[in-house]
Amino acid sequence: MRATDDGLLASMAAGDSQAAAAFVRRYQARVFGLALTIVGVPALAEDVAQEAFVRAWRFAGAYDPRRGAVASWLLTITRNVAIDAIRLSRDQPYDPVAMISMLSRSETGVNGNYPDQLADAQRIRAALARLPREQVVAVVLASVYGLTAREIADRESIPVGTAKTRIRLGLARLRDQLEVSDERDV
Amino acid sequence: MNETCDCEQVRPLLAEVAAGAATGYDLALALGHVAGCPACREELIGLTRVADDLLLLTPEREPPAGFETAVVQRIVGLTSHPPRRRWRPRIQPGRTDRGLRLVAALIILLLAVASGAAFALWRTAPDRRLADQYRQTLALAGGRYLKAAQVTTDSGREVGHIFLYEGSPSWITVVLTAAPVAGDYAMSIVTTDGVRYPAGTCQVTGQSATVGYALPVPVSAISAIELVHPGVRLTALTA
Numbered sequence: 001m002r003a004t005d006d007g008l009l010a011s012m013a014a015g016d017s018q019a020a021a022a023f024v025r026r027y028q029a030r031v032f033g034l035a036l037t038i039v040g041v042p043a044l045a046e047d048v049a050q051e052a053f054v055r056a057w058r059f060a061g062a063y064d065p066r067r068g069a070v071a072s073w074l075l076t077i078t079r080n081v082a083i084d085a086i087r088l089s090r091d092q093p094y095d096p097v098a099m100i101s102m103l104s105r106s107e108t109g110v111n112g113n114y115p116d117q118l119a120d121a122q123r124i125r126a127a128l129a130r131l132p133r134e135q136v137v138a139v140v141l142a143s144v145y146g147l148t149a150r151e152i153a154d155r156e157s158i159p160v161g162t163a164k165t166r167i168r169l170g171l172a173r174l175r176d177q178l179e180v181s182d183e184r185d186v
Numbered sequence: 187m188n189e190t191c192d193c194e195q196v197r198p199l200l201a202e203v204a205a206g207a208a209t210g211y212d213l214a215l216a217l218g219h220v221a222g223c224p225a226c227r228e229e230l231i232g233l234t235r236v237a238d239d240l241l242l243l244t245p246e247r248e249p250p251a252g253f254e255t256a257v258v259q260r261i262v263g264l265t266s267h268p269p270r271r272r273w274r275p276r277i278q279p280g281r282t283d284r285g286l287r288l289v290a291a292l293i294i295l296l297l298a299v300a301s302g303a304a305f306a307l308w309r310t311a312p313d314r315r316l317a318d319q320y321r322q323t324l325a326l327a328g329g330r331y332l333k334a335a336q337v338t339t340d341s342g343r344e345v346g347h348i349f350l351y352e353g354s355p356s357w358i359t360v361v362l363t364a365a366p367v368a369g370d371y372a373m374s375i376v377t378t379d380g381v382r383y384p385a386g387t388c389q390v391t392g393q394s395a396t397v398g399y400a401l402p403v404p405v406s407a408i409s410a411i412e413l414v415h416p417g418v419r420l421t422a423l424t425a
Contacts, residue, residue, distance in 0.1 A: 012261075015265055017258055017261070017262055020257075020258050020261050020262075021254060021258045024253075024254045024257045024258060025254055028248070028249050028253055028254060028257075029246035029247060029248050029249070030244075030246055032246075032247050032248070032249035032253070033244055033245050033246040033247040034241055034244045036247050037244040037245065042250070045249075046249055046250060046253065049249060049253070049257075050253070050256060050257050050260060053257045053261070054257070054260055054261060054264070055380055056380065057261050057264075058264075058380070059378065059379050059380035062377075062378050062379030062380070063379060063380075064379065068235060068238065071242065072235075072238050072239060072241065072242070073380070075238070075241040075242070075244075076238050076241065076381070076382075077380050078241075079241055080374075080382040083206075084374075084412070084414055084419070087372060087414045087415075087416060088414060088416070088417060088418075088419055103240075103243045103244070120239065120242055121242045121243055124239050124240065124242060124243060125243060128240075128243070139205060139237070139240070140240060142202070142205035142206055142207035142237075143204075143205045143206065143237035143238075143240045143241075144240055144241060144244070146206050147207065148206075148207050148208070148209050148372075149202055149207045149208070149209070150209070152207065163207075164202055164207075167201050167202050167205050167207050168198055168201040168202065170201075171201040171204060171205055171233055171236060171237060172201055172233070174236050175232060175233060175236045178236060178239075
């Protein structure tokens, strides 16, 4: 019988190395994939992914399932470690054009082993597809790559106010789209 | 400034905060407000969930062979502690004067405790006065406690201090006196459950900087403060 994410995390927090191994096995492709997406260099991505799992283990005891799924929690930790690594190494993230097109492809993201997460990813992708492209770029550069409004403005050659507006409208519309699809599912 | 005005001013900033794109004054304003406004806090949580959910779209990639083993070895290495030395009694069993020695030891201990208490009362009087002043200062603005920690480089060199205040609102002040390089440092607050909040920018001129922001979480929930500049990371561990 397959252990739940919460169960694995709790066992890992209690010092169970087998649970830690199972947890890493379950999520390593997701974590490494995100790390590689952000930092773009396999060796650095491996360091980032390792550090993300170590932090997850360190903070596993404080994980609160009411605040979100284990996958989101772990990927958020991974993103934070990756952004730190980028800022430390002065590396620039991938070209946003390539990145947006990658996020929009239906074959990327979570695989069929996790039907719930696959459905979530499809909903998010569908909602993203309904946004104006410039808003998608602003939201993804901020949310995935950790760029500030000023950095996005510099990168896109737009005023800071415009970058802020794109982030605000994009994220709000994305949330509205996802709420609508939630209501339809109910 | 009334509550409605604050909400109107802060609501447009919440998406930026949720996406991690807000800095400086905007971030401080938003975090200071949501700390005391449940409605805006809920709005921020909802937007943050949406921003975090975007991470589900990134493609999976298998890491290099041996990755799982390397991670587990790191975790096991961090969990293993050197074996503790066991305390062993020095008195050998079977000694006939054991009871006598025990009584003597108790008398000495009682004398030591009595004289120690008297000495401590005299010696710690300034500390107790300071504690009273500390309590009065906190009570003035409804504060609960103050905390300080060293800011160090990755190599362990001390470069400044942070000061945290638990109150309404809670706040942080960062004082750098020996920063390795000048420029803007992106500040983050890392909580004990691994969540990271951007906390604005610390602008270092020469080697010095002083900056203060409202805290988005209670001081007790903070495990570290990080300041990152290209090629440099400064950390203050608070947990």
